[in-house]
Structures are given as structure tokens and as C-alpha cells.
Amino acid sequence: MPLHYGSIVTEHLSVRRSVGLFDLSHMGQLEVCGEEAGKLLQNLCTNDISRLKDGQALYTLICQESGGIVDDVIVYRFTNMRYMVVVNAANIEKDRAWLETHNTTGAALTDLSEKIVLIALQGPGAIETLNTLVPHGDVPALPFFGFTRVTVAGISTLISRTGYTGEVGFELYVDVHDGEKFWNILYPAVEAAGGAPIGLGARNTLRLEAGLRLYGMDINERTTPLEAGLARFVKLDKGEFIGRNALLMQRKSGIRRCLIGFQMLGRKMIARTGYDVFREGLHIGTVTSGAPAPSLRCNIGFAYIDLDGKHSPTNLNIDIQIRGKRYPAKIVKVPFYSR
Amino acid sequence: MESHEWFRQEGDVAIIGITDYAQAEIQDIVYVELPDVGSYVTQKTEFGVIESVKAAFALYAPVSGKVIAVNESLEDVPEFVNTSPYDAGWLIKIRMTEEKELEALLDAERYQAHIGA
Numbered sequence: 001m002p003l004h005y006g007s008i009v010t011e012h013l014s015v016r017r018s019v020g021l022f023d024l025s026h027m028g029q030l031e032v033c034g035e036e037a038g039k040l041l042q043n044l045c046t047n048d049i050s051r052l053k054d055g056q057a058l059y060t061l062i063c064q065e066s067g068g069i070v071d072d073v074i075v076y077r078f079t080n081m082r083y084m085v086v087v088n089a090a091n092i093e094k095d096r097a098w099l100e101t102h103n104t105t106g107a108a109l110t111d112l113s114e115k116i117v118l119i120a121l122q123g124p125g126a127i128e129t130l131n132t133l134v135p136h137g138d139v140p141a142l143p144f145f146g147f148t149r150v151t152v153a154g155i156s157t158l159i160s161r162t163g164y165t166g167e168v169g170f171e172l173y174v175d176v177h178d179g180e181k182f183w184n185i186l187y188p189a190v191e192a193a194g195g196a197p198i199g200l201g202a203r204n205t206l207r208l209e210a211g212l213r214l215y216g217m218d219i220n221e222r223t224t225p226l227e228a229g230l231a232r233f234v235k236l237d238k239g240e241f242i243g244r245n246a247l248l249m250q251r252k253s254g255i256r257r258c259l260i261g262f263q264m265l266g267r268k269m270i271a272r273t274g275y276d277v278f279r280e281g282l283h284i285g286t287v288t289s290g291a292p293a294p295s296l297r298c299n300i301g302f303a304y305i306d307l308d309g310k311h312s313p314t315n316l317n318i319d320i321q322i323r324g325k326r327y328p329a330k331i332v333k334v335p336f337y338s339r
Numbered sequence: 340m341e342s343h344e345w346f347r348q349e350g351d352v353a354i355i356g357i358t359d360y361a362q363a364e365i366q367d368i369v370y371v372e373l374p375d376v377g378s379y380v381t382q383k384t385e386f387g388v389i390e391s392v393k394a395a396f397a398l399y400a401p402v403s404g405k406v407i408a409v410n411e412s413l414e415d416v417p418e419f420v421n422t423s424p425y426d427a428g429w430l431i432k433i434r435m436t437e438e439k440e441l442e443a444l445l446d447a448e449r450y451q452a453h454i455g456a
Contacts, residue, residue: 008367008392201366201393268370270390292369292392323372323388 001026001200008201012294015165015206019125019195021186022203024171025179028092028113030085036105037083041075043241044102046225046234052077057145057160060233062098063243067224067250071095072215074162076147084112088215102242117179119186122169122206124339125193130159130170132189139170153185164203166210166337208300209293211261211335217273218259218288218302226250227304228259229334257285257304260313261334264299264320269327271301271320278319278326279305287320293336300336342453345425346401346444348435353402356429357389357420360454367392368420373409373431380406380433382440387430389420402440404433 001023004011014020032041042049047060056077062070071091076084087095092113099109121130130139133153140148140159147160158173174182187197198206204214213219219228226234226247236248264271271290276283290301303320305313314333319326343361346353362368370390380386380400387398409431413419420428435441445453 003393004366006366012392205392270370270395272395294392 001203004199004201005197008199008205009294011196011198011202012205014194014196015123015167015198015202016295017124017194019121019123019129019169019190019193020165020198020202021183021190021195022120022122022198023183024118024120025116025176026089027118028087028089028095028111029116029118029173030087030092030096030099031108031110031112032083032085032099033081033108033110034106035081037107038077038080039105040099040103040107041083041085042238044099045073045075046241046243046247047075048235048238049075049077049083050238054079055146055148057147057162059145061219061225061230062095063225063241063247064221065242065246067226067243067246068221069215069219069223069225069228070098070221072213072219072230074145076160086118090216115176117174117176117182118171119174119179119183120163120165120169120171121186121190122163122165122167122198123195124168125195126167126169129186129189129193129195132192133185152182155182155185157182164210164212165206166212166335167206167339204289205291205294208289208291208302209295209335209337211337213259213302214289223259223304224250224255227255227257255307257306258313259288259302259304260331261336262301262303262318262320262329263332263336264301265328265330267298269320269322270299271303271322271329276321277303277305278321279316284318295337300332302334305331342399342445344399344401344430345450348441351435352407353404353433353435354429355401355431355433356424357398358450358454359424362421362424362428365389365391365393365396366421368417371410371413371417371420371430373413374406376406376409378406380404380431382437382443389417398430400433401444402433402435403437404435406431407434408432 045060074086142161155178160171163169271287275287277285285305287303293300316331346355372388382403385397386400389396
């Protein structure tokens with residue numbers, strides 16, 4: 001995936017206005033099969049895998065015993081004997097090792113990352129674009145996080161109502177041998193719909209506006225889902241899972257820092273990863289992601305800030321130090337953008 | 340960004356900007372931070388910043404001297420650096436103080452070779 005195909009802003013806006021095509025073949029897919037597959041995943045994931053029905057997927061964290069985040073992933077259930085875990089590219093090896101280490105019950109693990117190509121189609125024109133390529137011109141209606149297998153332009157495709165942009169859209173999984181052909185079919189269909197291919201730069205601004213965390217930037221092994229504001233993906237009452245004890249304790253004692261979304265009050269200054277955050281002169285945190293928000297015409301970001309217990313963070317005024325000077329910003333609700 | 344600034348000499352004044360190659364690499368310029376008129380810049384040291392959607396890029400002075408003008412139109416239209424890097428997108432004018440610094444600079448031909456064009 002290139003950084004851009006021309007302009008990050010143009011690409012960003014074409015996803016918001018029409019449709020964008022993303023080559024995500026770098027993402028990893030780990031298949032978990034066998035009678036014990038569900039049990040293994042239930043023990044590794046913070047979300048409740050047992051609630052999944054066939055053809056449903058969910059977003060979940062995988063945590064260490066300490067509660068630190070190993071990865072954020074999507075788990076797909078094909079049957080109670082077969083699941084697929086879609087993982088971040090940088091974490092494929094780590095996640096595979098993590099699954100193998102904890103696979104005490106004999107589930108069959110297969111790394112399909114080199115065998116599967118993932119292409120995303122995102123934006124208000126995504127359904128219409130896909131309709132032009134499927135039999136009878138009609139994509140099966142899917143709920144958010146639902147998936148099914150469909151023939152797209154003659155190619156067997158797993159279509160999933162998921163994405164990383166805050167828009168309606170699909171993630172499309174095909175066999176690696178069909179990957180190039182598939183892209184070459186989708187590309188003109190997307191262009192005909194007024195859309196464009198999208199690079200990594202716009203993928204980042206789209207996900208940031210949509211309030212979606214990026215592993216390695218906003219979350220990592222030194223942050224917990226509770227600190228990251230992802231508690232709704234942690235089901236502490238589902239039974240035992242790795243990290244549960246630490247997260248239970250953290251919930252009881254209260255988190256000392258949390259991830260917040262902020263908006264710069266001026267139009268010009270952009271907070272970037274690693275910049276320091278202040279409140280009333282005191283250092284209270286660090287920016288983890290920051291960028292201009294092309295759809296919102298302001299500059300936004302995520303930061304971890306220390307909680308003093310006295311103030312609710314929302315609407316709090318903060319300052320962010322940019323090249324030695326401090327500039328005002330305000331803590332705002334996340335997502336920054338929603339359709 | 341280091342070494343991707345151009346300069347044009349007019350007597351003892353140098354007009355400074357970034358090259359077409361650099362603007363294409365940076366893309367989507369949204370903000371340009373320039374020094375104050377009257378301040379001094381030193382060769383090979385940072386004199387300002389260009390912010391794109393993706394990242395912040397430091398600007399390095401090709402020559403030393405006193406800043407006698409900055410391109411104020413970039414305050415409202417930073418895109419000039421993308422659309423017209425050698426003309427409307429110029430950055431600053433410097434009254435040069437170290438004539439011999441010029442010897443170390445690349446001419447256009449050697450710069451083209453440097454970026455592999």
C-alpha cells in the first residue's frame with residue numbers, strides 16, 4: 001500500500017463522498033479450526049466470542065496477563081469449528097506465536113496471510129459499486145460486522161460489512177491467485193463511480209476522524225483497553241480470559257490515565273505523535289496520533305492524559321507543545337466524525 | 340527535506356523555496372511556519388517548518404543571512420508551495436552575509452543527479 005496515489009486530501013474526501021479502494025493485502029489472517037477453536041479464542045479475546053453466530057464477526061482486543069494489548073483484531077465465525085482472526089500486519093508473527101503458545105487444547109492453527117488478499121471498498125457508493133459486479137446486481141444485505149461468500153466478477157469472495165473509515169463499506173477477501181485480477185476489476189468500477197484508490201495517508205486520516213485506534217500508535221502492550229477507552233469490547237463477566245484479573249483490578253482501582261480525543265482551537269497548528277500535553281502549566285500527557293481532519297477542517301488527535309480524579313476530561317481545555325510553544329486545544333467527544 | 344531547498348541569487352539577496360521534487364514528496368501542504376523578518380538564519384540549520392497532512396518537515400537554510408522578507412501569501416494559501424514551488428510558493432528572502440557559502444551548493448544539474456532524475 002503506497003502512502004498516497006497523488007493527494008491524501010483528495011483520496012480522503014473521495015471516500016467520504018463516493019467510494020475508495022484500499023489494497024490491504026499486508027493484513028494478516030490466522031485460521032483457527034477444530035472443536036476447541038471457540039474455546040481457545042474465548043480465552044484469548046476480551047470480547048465475548050461465544051455470542052458470535054455463523055456469518056458474524058466482532059472486534060476484540062487480545063491482552064497479556066497484565067492487561068496490556070497484544071493486538072486488536074476482528075474474529076470471524078464461519079462455523080463453531082472454524083474461525084478466522086484478522087490481525088495487524090506488524091503483529092502477524094507475534095499473534096501467531098501467542099495463539100500457538102496458548103493452544104493447549106489442540107485447535108488447528110493456520111497462517112493464511114500469504115494465501116489471502118484483502119481489499120476494502122469504503123464509502124457511500126460502496127454498495128452500488130459492488131452491485132455492478134455481483135450476480136443479479138444485488139449484494140446480499142448484511143448487518144454491520146456480518147459476512148458471507150459471494151461471487152464478485154466471477155471470483156469467489158468473502159464480503160464483510162466492516163471497515164476502518166467510519167463509512168459504509170466492505171472488506172473483501174479473495175485467494176491470493178485472484179488478487180491482481182480482482183484489483184483490476186474493482187479499480188475501473190470504483191473509478192466509474194467517481195471514486196479512487198486510497199493510500200496509507202488517507203487511511204490514517206479517515207480512521208482518526210472515525211475515532212478508531214491504531215495499534216502501535218494509540219494502543220500497545222503498555223496500554224490496556226480500559227485506558228484506551230475500549231471498555232465496551234471487554235466483557236469482564238463472560239468468564240475467564242487472559243488479562244481479566246488485571247483488568248478487573250484496574251476497573252476496581254480506577255484508571256490513572258486515559259485516551260482522549262482533542263481538537264486544536266487554532267486552524268494552523270497540528271499536534272503530532274509524541275508531542276507533550278499540558279493543563280494549567282502542568283505536564284499531563286502525550287499525543288499518540290495527530291493530523292489535519294480533511295472532512296472537519298480542523299486539526300485533531302488522540303492523547304493519553306493523566307486523570308486527577310477531579311475533572312471529567314470532556315471539554316477540558318489543554319495545551320499542546322509544538323516546536324517549543326504551547327497552543328490551546330480542547331478535549332472533545334470521539335468519534336470526531338460520524339456519518 | 341535536507342538539501343531540497345532552491346535559492347535564486349539577486350545581487351546579495353537570496354530568494355529561497357523548496358524544489359518541485361520536494362513539494363511532490365511532501366504533498367498536501369497545509370501550513371508553512373517561517374521566521375520573522377529581521378531575524379537571522381544560518382546555513383544548514385532549520386529556519387522553518389512545512390506541515391503536510393502526513394507530517395512536519397523542517398526547512399534548512401541554504402545560505403546564512405538576515406531575513407528581509409517572507410512570503411505572507413502562504414499564511415492563507417500554503418498550497419502555493421505545491422502548485423508553484425519556484426514562483427508563488429517562494430518562502431523567504433535573505434540578505435546574504437557569507438558569500439563563500441555559495442561554493443558548497445549544488446547547481447540544478449547536480450541536484451537532478453542527486454535526486455536521480
